[in-house]
Amino acid sequence: MAIESKASTTRQRKIDKSELIKDVEPYPDAYQKERAERFGVCQKAIWQALKKLGLTYKKTLRHLKGVMLISGVRGFGEGGVSC
Template identity: 70%
Template sequence: MSYTIDFRRKVISVRKAEGLTIRETAKQFRIGKASLVRWLKRPEPKNSTPRKRKLDKNALAKDVEQYPDAYQKERAERFGVCKKTIGNPLKSWD
């Protein structure tokens, strides 16, 4: 669950205004201490990068024809995905 930036800033400002410790502030707002420590360093959440979820099966088929003896790890590096993403379609072809 991600808290809004407004809530994060409110928690930080209340902590500063009332002179609370991290533990007291976390207890008052019912949030984790680790979250509060992270927010103190950087109130804005990190931007996530979208992952490539699907593999082009035609491109994989061409890769298999071109490199029939390649390891899954090598194919995964060429496509920029994990080994499991390569392994699952290969299993279905058998």
């Protein structure tokens, strides 16, 4: 009796990454909850997708809600406030 391996398949995702990026561009200061409502998913799914894409939420004094920035990993002392 031999164990056979299953063919790997890619899971169907609810959030299309390219659509999420298109949503961030016109609405950089939208709350994750607002994005979740637009995509029909929970807020945690949006948080996880943004994290995987390297999109971070940076608070500034210019905007009430903040600004979404596409950035790499930043250390402390490089300016800005990290959440």
